[in-house]
Amino acid sequence: MEVAKVDHHRTSLQGIPEVILARGKRTEDVARVAMAMYKRSKRFLITKASAEVYEGLGTGEAVFHERSGIIVAGGMGGRKGRVLVVSAGTSDIPVAEEAALTASFLGSRVETLYDVGVAGLHRLLGNREEIGLARCIIVVAGMEGALPSVVGGITDKPVIAVPTSVGYGASLGGFAALLAMLNSCVPGIAVMNIDNGFGAGCLAHKINSMVR
Amino acid sequence: MEVAKVDHHRTSLQGIPEVILARGKRTEDVARVAMAMYKRSKRFLITKASAEVYEGLGTGEAVFHERSGIIVAGGMGGRKGRVLVVSAGTSDIPVAEEAALTASFLGSRVETLYDVGVAGLHRLLGNREEIGLARCIIVVAGMEGALPSVVGGITDKPVIAVPTSVGYGASLGGFAALLAMLNSCVPGIAVMNIDNGFGAGCLAHKINSMVR
Amino acid sequence: MEVAKVDHHRTSLQGIPEVILARGKRTEDVARVAMAMYKRSKRFLITKASAEVYEGLGTGEAVFHERSGIIVAGGMGGRKGRVLVVSAGTSDIPVAEEAALTASFLGSRVETLYDVGVAGLHRLLGNREEIGLARCIIVVAGMEGALPSVVGGITDKPVIAVPTSVGYGASLGGFAALLAMLNSCVPGIAVMNIDNGFGAGCLAHKINSMVR
Amino acid sequence: MEVAKVDHHRTSLQGIPEVILARGKRTEDVARVAMAMYKRSKRFLITKASAEVYEGLGTGEAVFHERSGIIVAGGMGGRKGRVLVVSAGTSDIPVAEEAALTASFLGSRVETLYDVGVAGLHRLLGNREEIGLARCIIVVAGMEGALPSVVGGITDKPVIAVPTSVGYGASLGGFAALLAMLNSCVPGIAVMNIDNGFGAGCLAHKINSMVR
């Protein structure tokens, strides 16, 4: 059956090993692939997972981060370089956590700075030193999605922007924030899909790893 | 002929007298209405006007502000209170100017603060005192439309946000900025249509006029 | 933990104190922040709240307005000036109520005029005197969103338009009403996000407070 | 050659004879078809036509209505019943004229009431008698497209709503007005495509003709 094959060749080509996206897959398929990974390397990361997936796993070593829907087994706590994850509002934290856990799982040292929305600029500006220490900064924001532009305006580090689906009405499920980030007046901001904290964690780790 | 009738009753009801929107109207119609206003009150304001409209007017007293497409005759330089017009990028100035000229024509004292985009936050923060002096602040921005949120975060005055069509690709002709402003995390920002500097000037003057 | 910090500095900067948006936040986080506010100032307002949030609070002094999802504790019944909240259809009342409760909580005297849709113009026109007494008018409407234009045409007061998600099919979740309000032929109408009664209440109170 | 065939069978089936839509067709094709009609019945109506099309015709009996892009030959001035065409702003008149000329060409008596926008309600209400005399009312409006709801609220006659592309920014080329009309709170308003005055004229004439 095609589904359960673990394609080791592919993941090693792209430098992102042992990761499964649970959304849209059957619980049994996710569990089987995860356990195959675990057998081989004692570690895996599952994104967009539910409690049901967690319960379907055959190992007690996995940890379920409920808020972000991340299940992780083996070796968190990366120590390489420094990735900073900044988020705007309380409701953006699940996506920020997905980004942080991903980068950490891949091997990066990760720091977080939550709840520094554009409306409370003093909190962001009070953390300039923290921003200066990072090699790469992930900025997570919903609603008007303005935070990446503001962060990008006070640093020369690569900025990765993640729009979230936080908001209502004209936020169009995160599209307003996505468009804002794509149109940032700060040149060179890297934009991810809505709620794609995982992608941001992957890119941040790649960039962070360039410094040997 | 319906077109040329000047509807004095309507405009006085709404408190916005002697104004003509030129776009979509024939030059001769605009000119006729303008001259009727001029005859009655020695003043008029024409928005979204071209040089052709300006040349079609029968008075040498009108001034044509080419960048913003405003033609004005009689009584600029309002002295009432203080409206501040802030704009993000150089390309947003025409819309900012439309807002400023409108509020001034209606009777408000207007100050401007141009080119203070989100990417250069230090310029905005360096003008906090100026912001504090205003009764009402118009913020004009295209691209990601983040500036109203930032301004709204450092003042308790009413903020009027005007998205502009400045940008390309995913700016969707100003829609990205419009959506951002509607989703601002700062509560109570008043949003206008794309490029509607005139509307912002009207509202600002109304608010500014409340303090007697 | 970032989430529970009450950022007094921010809210006082913007002039909108002691308010929490419940949507997208965990019940325990909302409750903790609310109680911290209550401790400090004996009052708070929670918007977009569910019965679950209400039950999670540790005070018997809060009142739950179910229809609009507002929980309020301390000091309603503002007495300052006069804000009028007008709404079009029965289904628009929850958003109108959110606006009215917000402005009242912030200190404004609030009057309401419900169910005066465009199709029944005589009811609106029969209340012209009421409209004339207000310093600022909030107009709430779904479907075609025409009411703010009609109200704006018979008053020179600032009008704040709130589109609602009432409607179906081509109402696009309130987008039709939002677009209509942004394109109003009455100059200077302040537009809010869809269903954002809270924002309208904030702006109305700011404007109402300008007259000392 | 397919293009030049005059399909008499089709047009008589639908009850709309001798009409050509010029847009998107070559001038020579339009002229040939028009002259074939003229030969047969001494009359034709061409919509969305340019001056170039007018000059390409081989008859001096056609009249070119430049503002609405209508060319008409033979028998205007219908006398049957009464169709009223109401329009909101000056810029909406070309589409209103297209509707009026179409209904008149088909045989209806047509009256017009222009420039009665929602912002100036007193003008509309002052013409209630005129509205009462019509069998069917065409309402043409751009921008927020609110006029059909207002007219529909004061009459029990069939109302045909035509959105126009008048507006800018969030008017989305007339889509805002179109959506508003589709969502009217007045039941049973017939909506046409943006700028489709011709279609409105056809339907109005059909309805007007039902009373024998």
Place this chain on the structure above:
Amino acid sequence: MEVAKVDHHRTSLQGIPEVILARGKRTEDVARVAMAMYKRSKRFLITKASAEVYEGLGTGEAVFHERSGIIVAGGMGGRKGRVLVVSAGTSDIPVAEEAALTASFLGSRVETLYDVGVAGLHRLLGNREEIGLARCIIVVAGMEGALPSVVGGITDKPVIAVPTSVGYGASLGGFAALLAMLNSCVPGIAVMNIDNGFGAGCLAHKINSMVR
């Protein structure tokens, strides 16, 4: 309390009496208004109603049409003229039924012709005589929304097109059908909002009633 007021003046102005839209309203409010109508005139029509609304009514004389969500009390079976309701697919029948019940409630004689989709043209063409007998034809279709054009091509009667939300993917909740109907190559088709069978029934009855 505003909600429960029965606005008799409004409904009589528009010629559509005794109708309530249940969607978005509280069950108790709907019931109260319905019973007030029933008391006055022994009849009412409720649209978009659920079984819960039906159970909340205080009369045993109302009939609940579950498929279309219509509750009706008093006087169905109109006898005036002839309105034909045509629908495309089986899934479109609820909306067709809403249109048919509405026109019948208002007083029109109604015939129906269901399941005559464009893909089975022979069924439609086999009913040409039926189409010829009607004074006005309502055409209900989802998916590609082509049926109104086809019907409109074989009759000279007024055609009212109702798009439905039947379909998936690129049907965009009925928007594809709506756009198709607005762009019909048959001139003068009257278009309603998505799933708005009620509106179609109202307009059809108005047109049908013109022949005395």
Place this chain on the structure above:
Amino acid sequence: MEVAKVDHHRTSLQGIPEVILARGKRTEDVARVAMAMYKRSKRFLITKASAEVYEGLGTGEAVFHERSGIIVAGGMGGRKGRVLVVSAGTSDIPVAEEAALTASFLGSRVETLYDVGVAGLHRLLGNREEIGLARCIIVVAGMEGALPSVVGGITDKPVIAVPTSVGYGASLGGFAALLAMLNSCVPGIAVMNIDNGFGAGCLAHKINSMVR
């Protein structure tokens, strides 16, 4: 220089040789590639070409089909099987011609049936025999895009639908027709991009060639 390389390997892989899309390319680049093809095989097809491109070519053997923007050199008049191209309105002919010329250039025998819109069904039904002779039918239509469904309903042959940008307002540049075709109630209709007559010609030829 990359641009001028003729990638013979690619085109033979896909079975569509010697074709150039002119749009978005510089005239000199198009000409150089065309002449290289001509040298090798004495034939080429250029789509979406302007007169300027035609004049820039170094051969007198190419023919310019102005209406469809096709330049063709060598071997038209395919004789294999039978592809039928049906189009709805006069304005759709350029795209239909692009499809017909492409299939013919590739080797298919092509017949055309133009101006058989849905509103004139009798013309289409009168050509059933012609439809029966084809192996594959291309149907080109703008506006409501209903024709492919109607044709698909009377044949069991593969139908290829091409929406055109013919229309205005709510046609959204052909998007209305595209959506209609994607939602056809006839199963298995192959849909192309808006105005993509070339793609339709390619697919039709591939299908037509399956019968040896």
Place this chain on the structure above:
Amino acid sequence: MEVAKVDHHRTSLQGIPEVILARGKRTEDVARVAMAMYKRSKRFLITKASAEVYEGLGTGEAVFHERSGIIVAGGMGGRKGRVLVVSAGTSDIPVAEEAALTASFLGSRVETLYDVGVAGLHRLLGNREEIGLARCIIVVAGMEGALPSVVGGITDKPVIAVPTSVGYGASLGGFAALLAMLNSCVPGIAVMNIDNGFGAGCLAHKINSMVR
């Protein structure tokens, strides 16, 4: 009652017999039509069906393919020619299965090649021989929808592209994949509606059947 009529004439015209789309229909209606088909020809195919529909059937010979929502009775395992169904990700398999079961039911021999996403190109390229054996290839993909272009680039067979609703955020419910497929740089790819595996199976079988 219209609903239950089995329209044999229509289905035989289009060459797709004995198929029912369950979505949007009442269980009892689906069952009745299915049993009528079964009585006549001992076979039927139901698409987009739920377990409830399956249980409502009066035959034990039907098989329910839960993942794809297909119920099939009688004669699977077509033997004609060869159709290849390729899919990108695990979550796309339900739609791929719908396509495969449909083509098989209609009589085609079907092979499948699942989980060969663009990110793992080596798997696709390793199956070139398999691709070469097919007469027609169905390619099913969600997210960025790139697979049809890649497959189309390495074969000269007709390619049928089916976008799926797999994805989140900016995938817009499958619209991103749909747009990508419509814009493929490979000429002549046949595009289906989102999740329309059934349509793809029908078209593939028609094309596959052309070779006698």
Place this chain on the structure above:
Amino acid sequence: MEVAKVDHHRTSLQGIPEVILARGKRTEDVARVAMAMYKRSKRFLITKASAEVYEGLGTGEAVFHERSGIIVAGGMGGRKGRVLVVSAGTSDIPVAEEAALTASFLGSRVETLYDVGVAGLHRLLGNREEIGLARCIIVVAGMEGALPSVVGGITDKPVIAVPTSVGYGASLGGFAALLAMLNSCVPGIAVMNIDNGFGAGCLAHKINSMVR
């Protein structure tokens, strides 16, 4: 006058010095700012510039790259690391060139690989070695925007995707390609706004510069 101020502080903060976006600015303003930069540092880069801007400059040392609208003065030919710019079709080259010139101006060594569209995969795969040598890869593509996924599938380097407005109809001015890139199944691709080669060049240089 605000416009002409050169904000050295801002640009140095973000690490992108001496760059001007010409679009939407007056020629004289662009020239003045450029010459101020030239005076200070003997270099500048102007993007989205026309020939008119080039002629308005007061230096003979600037070079105008017409295809990409780039004007550059001083110090091209960066030597640091290696950035690879890959593009899909001939029409995408202007945007690719904008990216390449930007990264080179900032100091990176840049290689290019043009015309390797998804439909001609062999060309891309034949350049794997070239891809392996880069530290960071910019991938530029219009139409279906599939190339970044394919490139991302064969490398573990950071990939920066730039959608272009190349295409027509359902390409929606580049939106189709943008959506495809945001939904890539390869994790961590950095997406830019449509046609934003400049942003890609900036980000690529930042990433390339991380390796000291």
